[in-house]
Amino acid sequence: MKIIECPRDAMQGIKDFIPTEAKVKYINQLLKVGFDTIDFGSFVSPKAIPQMADTAQVLAGLELDKSSSKLLAIIANTRGAEEAAKYAQIDYLGFPLSVSETFQQRNTNKSIAEAMQQLAEIQDICQKHNRTLVTYISMGFGNPYGDAWDVETVIGFVRELDKLQVKIVSLSDTIGVATPENITYLFTHLIPAFAHIEFGAHLHTTPTAWQEKVEAAYRAGCRRFDGALRGYGGCPMAKDELVGNMPTENMISYFENIGVDLQLNKAALQAAMAESGAVFL
Template structure:
């Protein structure tokens, strides 16, 4: 039996950010309040980015001011793409983590954060310093972590080299992001089998966008490699709107929970509350 504790990071931000219909702030607040009581380790609930780029997330500050973080152990994460966004996030004591999408595809880094790889490294260093000062933690997502649709050079060495750079910068949590669902199960397993033993001071996770046809294989590959941090979104909704036209959805949280239960992996989920959250999700994303 797999006895290591599993962390599930629920990502309503990822589900909402590319949704074509504007979701009212009050609806987001009700949904996030429900999710906060499910038992997830962390909620990736919003982002401080340009409202021109991601208009759906323009009300993140308002949502944060309205949600109820009492009586929950779930921590909050918001995505930022530059120092200005990170500084805005510092105003909220309720935020535990800042997430920065660092693409190992130069083309996607320009598309997603309007910065070069060098500029992005400088941003990471500045945001890391800010987080240290304000007792928050920076989570680096190595996006396009298993390949990209742009023809940029990719191999396992590219991924491992960038992970080494982040380790040298003192990053404590790194999530390997299969941004457009290109990863094979073997890629996921091989990368984590190298990284987890090499950097025991770092918590490695996976953010696996995936089609139904190979999601079980990818999930099992990460488990086999010793991964304990898994991102998902209820219903498998989501995808990065800056990536390409055909979005590959997130790993469905319901599927992950069922899969972990079948494997007799202990998870701290309040199932009755989770079912209520699923109902809300189906009403929002319809």
């Protein structure tokens, strides 16, 4: 079981700039918990996501020698991939690929066809620099723009990613519309069909729907889950209002209640929960 903690996703939509020192302090606390991976920042245009303009400075302040967690950075083009690949501390580069043409334009200022071409170039950069590409299938459970969506379309995208030898694919419920039914269908069809790919669930949610989504993905065989403490954040490019991230503490409680040993440092987790209040409130 892998829990991916996403302070980047929690922070990126906040209008007021969070001081670099506060980000460093918070992420250093998260690094003590024992999460598999920390999605800590992004190398994207500061005009698009001003909150992440200091990602390189944040990285310089992280105490990685004291942690087993790996680092993931989001990129939106080859320039960002080349920049992120310069830092040996970063293990994963994450790229958002949307099944919605409208959202792909809004999120990365390119068409799906252009994004696929960039993805091939980014995969080449990752392979040359011994990094692992994580591809997020954004709007993977539907979209608010009226763009065509069905489960076969999502499966078709995975086939294309498989041709590029992408090893990690995370299905993203960008606007919180996933249902237990389509979560179950996608994971139960994708996991056996592409056994060599690690599938993840990046589920945004309303406060009342989180458990049915986590439960559906877990029962369907998913063993990689993204979350953010207290459910802060969401995608600022999705619509005018934000749908919150999956609360990490809720997922932890669910998995522990069904007997999954996540091997997390509970004292460090509680300290991170307290620190999150200072960062986001």
